Every structure is written in C-alpha cells, then in structure tokens.
Amino acid sequence: MPWTDNLEHLLKETLTPRQYEILIYLGKEAQSLGMKAYIVGGIVRDIMLGRESLDLDVVVEGNAVDFLKSINQEGCHISLHERYKTGSLIFSDGMKVDVATARREFYEYPLAQPRVSSDSLKHDLYRRDFTINAMAVSITPDSWGTLIDYFGGRRDLNKKTLKVLHNLSFVEDPTRVIRGIRLEQRLNFHLEDNTLRLLHSCLKGGLLARLSGYRLRSELELTMQEKAPFPALKRMAELGVWDILFPGLRIGKTAVRTIRRLSAFLARISRDFPDFRGYEWLAFLAALAIESHETVQFAILDRLSLAPRERDIMVQSLDGLRAAEQDLGGRTLVKNSEIYGYLREISPVTALFWSAATERWRVRRRILSYLTRLYRTKSHLTGRDLIEMGYRGGPQIGEILSQLRDRCLNEELTTLEEEVAWIKNNFPLELRQTKRH
Numbered sequence: 001m002p003w004t005d006n007l008e009h010l011l012k013e014t015l016t017p018r019q020y021e022i023l024i025y026l027g028k029e030a031q032s033l034g035m036k037a038y039i040v041g042g043i044v045r046d047i048m049l050g051r052e053s054l055d056l057d058v059v060v061e062g063n064a065v066d067f068l069k070s071i072n073q074e075g076c077h078i079s080l081h082e083r084y085k086t087g088s089l090i091f092s093d094g095m096k097v098d099v100a101t102a103r104r105e106f107y108e109y110p111l112a113q114p115r116v117s118s119d120s121l122k123h124d125l126y127r128r129d130f131t132i133n134a135m136a137v138s139i140t141p142d143s144w145g146t147l148i149d150y151f152g153g154r155r156d157l158n159k160k161t162l163k164v165l166h167n168l169s170f171v172e173d174p175t176r177v178i179r180g181i182r183l184e185q186r187l188n189f190h191l192e193d194n195t196l197r198l199l200h201s202c203l204k205g206g207l208l209a210r211l212s213g214y215r216l217r218s219e220l221e222l223t224m225q226e227k228a229p230f231p232a233l234k235r236m237a238e239l240g241v242w243d244i245l246f247p248g249l250r251i252g253k254t255a256v257r258t259i260r261r262l263s264a265f266l267a268r269i270s271r272d273f274p275d276f277r278g279y280e281w282l283a284f285l286a287a288l289a290i291e292s293h294e295t296v297q298f299a300i301l302d303r304l305s306l307a308p309r310e311r312d313i314m315v316q317s318l319d320g321l322r323a324a325e326q327d328l329g330g331r332t333l334v335k336n337s338e339i340y341g342y343l344r345e346i347s348p349v350t351a352l353f354w355s356a357a358t359e360r361w362r363v364r365r366r367i368l369s370y371l372t373r374l375y376r377t378k379s380h381l382t383g384r385d386l387i388e389m390g391y392r393g394g395p396q397i398g399e400i401l402s403q404l405r406d407r408c409l410n411e412e413l414t415t416l417e418e419e420v421a422w423i424k425n426n427f428p429l430e431l432r433q434t435k436r437h
C-alpha cells in the first residue's frame with residue numbers, strides 16, 4: 001500500500017490561485033469522464049517543500065487524449081500527440097499544463113529509447129528518476145489532495161535525500177546522473193549512499209560517455225540555466241563527471257572565478273534580458289572551457305553537437321577575449337557611443353562572458369555598463385517622428401537615428417526638445433521638403 005496523506009492545505013498555500021483553479025477544473029473534468037487525474041513529479045516535490053513550481057504535470061488513468069479532447073474552455077489551445085497519448089493545454093492567460101496517460105516504460109537495453117505501454121499510476125511513478133520525484137497528488141474531487149507515495153518519497157524528502165527507485169536506474173538512463181546532481185545542489189540535498197555507489201559505477205562503466213550529443217547537451221543546458229549553477233558544476237567536478245564527458249578539460253581558478261562572476265552578473269542583468277535568447281548557458285560553457293587547450297574546446301563543441309550559431313558564440317567568446325581586453329581596456333574606445341558601437345557587433349552572451357572572464361576592471365566596467373544601460377538606450381524621437389517632421393523614409397532616417405542615438409548615449413542630448421533642436425540644426429531643411437502627402 002502506498003503512503004497516503006492529504007495535502008489539501010499545502011495545495012492551497014503553495015499553488016498560485018490560478019494553478020489551483022485550473023487543477024480543480026481538470027480534476028472535475030477527469031471525474032466526469034470516469035478517469036482519475038493526478039499532479040505528478042517535480043510539482044509534488046516542490047509543493048511538499050513549499051517551493052513555487054511553474055510546471056503543471058498531470059497524469060490521468062485513462063486516455064489523456066480523450067481527456068484533452070473533452071476540455072472546452074474559451075481560448076484554451078490544445079495540442080495532442082496521439083501516438084504517445086500525451087498532450088498539453090495552453091490557457092488564454094498563457095498557463096501551460098502537460099497531460100500524459102499513466103504509462104509503463106520498458107528499456108530493452110541500456111540507453112535504448114524506452115518502449116511505452118499504458119498502465120497504472122504505480123508503474124508510471126516507478127519509471128521516474130528519484131523517489132522524491134515519484135509521488136502523485138490526486139486532483140479528482142472525490143480524493144482531492146490525497147498524496148500517493150509508493151516508494152518512500154516523503155521519507156526521503158524529510159531526510160533531504162535523493163534515492164533512485166531501483167539499482168538499474170542510471171544504467172537505463174545515464175542522464176539521471178546529471179539530473180541527480182542538479183537537484184541535489186539546487187535543493188541542498190545529498191545523494192543517498194547506495195545511489196552514490198550506483199552513480200559511480202555508471203560513470204566507471206562508461207555509460208555517460210555514450211550518451212548522444214543532443215541528450216547530453218539538454219542536461220548540461222538545464223544545469224547551466226539553474227539560478228546558481230556553480231554548486232552543481234563543482235559537484236560534477238568532484239564526482240569526476242567532467243573527466244568522463246570531456247577528457248582533458250582543465251578547470252582551474254580562472255574557470256571557477258569566471259563561473260562565479262557570471263552568476264553574480266546575470267543576477268544583476270537578469271536572465272530575462274531579451275537578447276540572450278536563451279543562450280546564456282553558453283557563457284557558462286565557455287567559462288568551463290576557458291583554461292583548456294583549443295583541441296579540448298573544439299572537442300566540446302563537437303561532442304555537444306552545437307548548432308552553427310552556438311558554435312559561433314563559443315568561438316567568439318573564447319578566441320576574442322584577449323583582443324576585446326585590448327580594445328576595451330585602452331584609451332581608443334572611451335565614449336559610450338564607441339563602446340556601444342564595438343559591442344553591438346557581438347552577441348550579448350559573448351559580452352557577458354568577457355565581462356566575467358576578464359581581470360581588467362575597466363574592461364569589465366565598460367561591458368557591464370553596456371549590458372545594463374547603453375544597450376537599451378534609445379532617443380525619444382523615433383523614425384515615425386522623423387517622417388512626421390518631413391524627412392524621407394529609408395536609409396536617411398536610419399543614419400539620423402544612429403547619430404541621434406550616439407548623442408543620447410554620450411548624454412549630449414537628454415530631452416526631447418534638445419533632440420528636436422539638434423536635428424533641425426544639423427540636417428538641412430531642404431532634405432525635409434520631400435514629405436509625402
């Protein structure tokens with residue numbers, strides 16, 4: 001029998017009102033179809049730890065596709081994967097819920113893609129990585145809030161322990177090694193003794209080294225996207241994971257300092273900085289490789305099958321550091337507009353990396369001022385305003401705007417009135433005669 005308990009009060013306290021409302025709705029829908037529905041995995045763990053969780057993962061005992069097709073909410077977008085009997089809902093306010101059919105997986109051999117068959121909740125939970133991720137909470141009204149814990153997840157949560165569900169877990173899926181380390185460090189838990197022993201034998205057995213580039217990259221990307229990636233990256237070093245993944249990788253003081261600074265700077269700039277475009281993890285990857293030989297650096301790019309754009313960012317970051325230090329550390333690029341002009345040409349991720357990797361305070365200060373301030377500087381006047389003022393659309397407007405921005409960057413112009421006056425003085429009136437009617 002599973003360990004059961006009622007988490008009704010915790011659901012209320014930890015979920016946002018919107019999450020709560022959606023789960024009540026989905027539970028009722030499931031019950032009306034004679035199905036049972038549960039939230040599962042990370043969200044249950046986070047609720048029990050009192051942590052906020054964004055992902056709503058629901059599992060139904062019954063066919064998730066039939067369940068999803070029955071959802072009838074204004075503005076709710078439903079996508080279905082009939083073959084896998086899964087799908088997702090995106091509500092009109094952007095809230096996303098993944099829904100899956102309770103399923104069982106068979107691994108025919110290590111690292112194989114699992115074969116899937118529909119089955120009960122217990123089997124669904126058994127295929128998961130760690131006991132604390134293998135719990136469910138019912139959301140159907142007749143058992144709303146009931147915790148289902150077959151494998152001691154609650155006990156391990158209390159003990160702050162990460163424990164695999166069975167001895168072949170890492171063999172079936174070696175990505176769990178990285179998942180485990182990530183979670184251990186994020187939650188400040190520890191890998192239970194037997195789990196740690198199994199993890200070591202997975203490393204020794206060479207299974208991690210055989211992971212596909214794509215899967216390895218996804219796990220590393222997720223790890224480097226953590227709010228504070230340093231502890232997990234350090235733990236991977238302690239456990240010898242890097243030696244196996246990237247033979248010859250040298251992680252010394254410079255790499256450590258750069259990684260630590262990256263976290264601090266990112267917190268200042270915010271990961272939501274739109275132009276990182278999700279690539280900021282590459283700054284951490286570059287930091288990790290900063291002290292390694294060029295052949296090792298290229299081997300990493302190949303091993304992770306990085307896309308051309310990602311390779312460019314990595315190469316520019318690692319190869320361009322010395323030149324950037326010279327250019328930005330001297331007396332030739334002094335004005336804000338000059339710093340802007342120089343850095344505008346490179347990826348903001350590379351700029352971020354350089355700011356963390358350099359030991360030259362002037363270079364760092366200039367790059368950080370670019371990322372936090374200059375990057376966003378705009379004139380009050382827009383292209384549309386210039387057309388209104390009588391300038392011809394096209395390259396001329398671009399040129400005027402660029403000169404205008406430079407003066408704003410250098411704080412020579414600060415108000416709208418000053419901008420208008422500057423334009424009138426500097427761009428001859430006759431150019432404004434061509435206003436279209």
Ligand code: ATP
Binds near residue numbers: 176
């Ligand atoms: P996070 O907060 O990092 O998103 P999470 O536990 O929700 O943590 P997901 O990657 O979203 O992580 O996975 C959701 C759930 O799916 C996990 O909690 C776990 O139960 C299961 N899971 C994910 N990846 C694996 C895996 N490789 N092997 C087994 N179970 C997995």
